[in-house]
Ligand code: UDP
């Protein structure tokens with residue numbers, strides 16, 4: 001079999017959640033040997049996500065981890081103030097390490113040695129080719145990400161087959177000036193570096209670096225997507241739906257049934 005891809009997705013309740021998860025699941029259904037780790041930012045699993053996953057047709061693990069209030073963006077905060085999804089990605093890593101440690105010797109353990117871990121936010125857009133690029137990852141593989149950082153794309157710059165710097169519009173001297181969607185890590189590396197995690201208190205733009213610094217140096221990065229010349233993933237963001245009419249109807253007791261979506 002080809003190496004397995006473990007995809008960790010943080011997700012939280014909002015009007016577009018089921019639409020986002022639907023779009024994502026339709027992509028993942030086309031990817032062989034994909035195991036989806038969905039981590040809800042919630043105090044317990046919600047019926048919406050529970051029922052959605054059961055009907056999805058995917059192989060999955062359903063986890064939850066509530067972001068503590070002091071680490072969560074509040075209504076009106078600018079979106080760059082605090083990192084989003086850090087606690088949930090760490091929870092996914094915790095599950096993977098536990099699963100990996102419990103794996104039996106022999107064939108099962110050998111398969112895990114080859115597996116790869118990817119962090120896929122629920123609102124981005126992923127091509128199918130992306131998963132085949134990351135599938136064979138020795139340590140950390142990297143590629144361009146479209147529509148991010150106020151740029152058409154950001155990307156690692158490759159010379160003589162090696163990543164030598166990063167094309168980015170902002171703080172290029174960060175240890176790893178890359179978006180979450182721009183790299184995958186071998187499960188073996190995650191297992192052998194148990195201290196590697198996302199720092200929820202990281203400064204703006206340093207969340208990815210806080211994790212990757214434990215694992216590799218720039219010299220170790222494995223450029224994919226034609227030496228980082230192709231954009232195969234986009235940091236799309238979904239507009240928040242306007243609820244003007246809904247709010248007006250609700251005041252008259254005529255709001256839409258809240259249970260219809262689940
Ligand atoms: N997320 C979360 N809790 C939150 C906000 C976001 O779990 O309070 C998740 C979200 O579903 C997504 C990831 O964290 O999978 C990144 O969030 P978002 O897409 O809002 O970040 P941005 O695109 O602005 O970097």
Ligand code: MN
Nearest residue numbers: 121123236237
């Ligand atoms: Mn996003």
